[in-house]
Amino acid sequence: MYNLVMKDLKLGVNPMFFLLPVILGALMLIPGWLYFIVILYFCWITVPGVFGQFKAHNDLMFTSLMPVTKKDIVKARVLVIVIMELLHIVMAMIFGMINIQLYSSLTPFFFGPHLGFWGLCFVMLAVFNVVFIPMYYKTAYKFGSAGIVSIAAAMLFAGVAQWIGIASPVVSDLFTGSGVQNTGLQILILAAGIVIFIALTMIAYRIAVKRFLKVEIL
Amino acid sequence: MLALDIRNLNKKYPNFELRDISFQLEKGYIMGFIGANGAGKTTTIKSMLNMIRIDSGEVRILGKNIAEHETELKQEIGLAFGGVDFYTRSKLKVMTGVIKKFYKNWDQDTYYKYLRRFKLDENKKIAELSAGMRVKYxxxxxxxxxxxxxxxxxxxxxxxxxxxxxxLDIFQELVVDGEISILFSTHITSDLEKCADYITFIDNGQIVASSEKNELLESYRLLNGSESQLNQVKDKMISYKVNSFGFTGLIRSSDFDSGSGIRAATPSLEEIMIYFARKEVMYV
Structure with a gap:
């Protein structure tokens, strides 16, 4: 399994996609922006880019020739997706910390880059994973429709979350108002987001394995 | 010991079907797997390797069932669908670096030995290799x-x-010690005449014959005669061609009476393949 992950990281994923989180993370320096977009760039750019490469390089056939189980093939790929997602989130979080230092006097209209917000970002990626991964493994090479549906789902989540964040005084207070100062609460929201991320990604992995076992390698 | 033992493999597609595919390959020999384009060679190979889900049948490789020991067996099988055509913009060195990690018994010295033997340059990109070099890689x-x-x-x-x-010379060298067995599919019959010990012939998803090469050739007769002679054997023939001088056609040796006076010769593999392919055209 480790070999499969290394195979993807060395051959499949273009080095550009390791640099991209840094560049995109810097978008966190835009004051008062809709910061969900920074993470959504992962879905918009990295996913089609990376999965397009896998398809173009006939990765499915290559991987199938290696002495590995189909289950491990899926596990490794899910892990690669998670690694890329973490890279994006962690870079964005780092720039988010700079953002807070720079613009402490601003009262943002949208969610500010506090810990609770990152919890929401984890949930957004969880929504993406739970749709994208099982849909992709119907064929294990077609990523178009899986990408469209999962990106739409992630954006819908972000849109609704942000709308509630503006419309509801309670939620607004939690993510942009006085709740921001409550570090314990913020960490709790982040932890909840991470738990949801892990749970939904595990579910996605299980469904994907079931589907991939039926895929014929042509 | 059998290197390969395929029994009653079946796989049904909407427009194509593998029916009761069975054949065996003894350890230390080369088997040629021949058939026309679309006869089912690749489908059979992929079914054997669990890449395609079979409807029924059993595949044993080196004495073990592939369905139960897939990863273990893949350590001992060398697979190639044509040449390497994955990640062709990568250098051989990088590709090998990734691949070797998957194998327990990887031997770097052997690898370098074959690189030298095949005149492969590790610093070249796969895309820069010719088709033949990719197969060698x-x-x-x-x-x-x-x-x-x-x-x-x-x-x-x-x-x-x-x-x-x-x-083909390399193939023959490899099997000399009796340790390595080779199954290779092709539609180039002259390759098999040069180096195969056994031939398995597939036609329209069914195995027509699987036997020792000369035995296979001897089991058919290529007939040559006048049109009046054609009527004597017409019903028993696999297929035939009529021309202004008479006819030429293929028949099973067991169906042919050598006392009939029709000229008969041992066919080549190519002729066997052609007349089997013609059979389908005639009856469609």
Whole structure:
């Protein structure tokens, strides 16, 4: 399994996609922006880019020739997706910390880059994973429709979350108002987001394995 | 010991069907797997390797059932569908670096030995290799992880005569010790006449024959005669061609009465393939 992950990281994923989180993370320096977009760039750019490469390089056939189980093939790929997602989130979080230092006097209209917000970002990626991964493994090479549906789902989540964040005084207070100062609460929201991320990604992995076992390698 | 033991493999598609595919390959021999385009060679190979889900049947490789020991067996099988055509913009060095990690028995010295033997430059990109060199690179990889069975799908297609001949010589060298067995599919019958010990012939998803090469050739007769003679044997023939001088056609030796006075010769593999392919056209 480790070999499969290394195979993807060395051959499949273009080095550009390791640099991209840094560049995109810097978008966190835009004051008062809709910061969900920074993470959504992962879905918009990295996913089609990376999965397009896998398809173009006939990765499915290559991987199938290696002495590995189909289950491990899926596990490794899910892990690669998670690694890329973490890279994006962690870079964005780092720039988010700079953002807070720079613009402490601003009262943002949208969610500010506090810990609770990152919890929401984890949930957004969880929504993406739970749709994208099982849909992709119907064929294990077609990523178009899986990408469209999962990106739409992630954006819908972000849109609704942000709308509630503006419309509801309670939620607004939690993510942009006085709740921001409550570090314990913020960490709790982040932890909840991470738990949801892990749970939904595990579910996605299980469904994907079931589907991939039926895929014929042509 | 059998390197390969396929029994009653079945796989149904809407427009195509593999029916009761069975054949065996003794350890230490080369088996040619022949058939026309679309006869089911690649489908059979992929079914054997669990890449395609079979409807029924059993595949045993080196004495073990592939359904139960897939990863273990893949350590001992060298697989190639043509040449390497993955990540072709990568250098051989990088590709090998990734691949070797998957194999327990990887031997770097053997790898370098074959690189030298095949005149492969590790610093070249896969895209820069010719079709023949890509097949050789694939072989080098398979041999470096100590593969006991090589399953090669059309390794010689697209190669020039010199490269093909060279490759066939390599195949023969590999089986000399009796440790390595080779199954290779092709539609280039002259390759098999040069180096195969056994021939398995597939036609329209069914195995027509699987036997020792000369035995296979002897089991058919190529007839040549006048049109009046054709009527005597017409019903028993696999297929035939009529021309202004009479007819030429293929018949099973068991169906042919050598006292009939019709001229008969031993057919070549190519002739067997052609007349079987013609059979389908005649009855469609």
């Amino acid at each position: 694939n072989l080098a990889l398979a041999l470096s992880h100590g593969a006991k069975l090589l399953i090669l799908d059309e390794p010689t297609s697209g190669l020039d005569p010199a490269a093909r001949d060279d490759l």
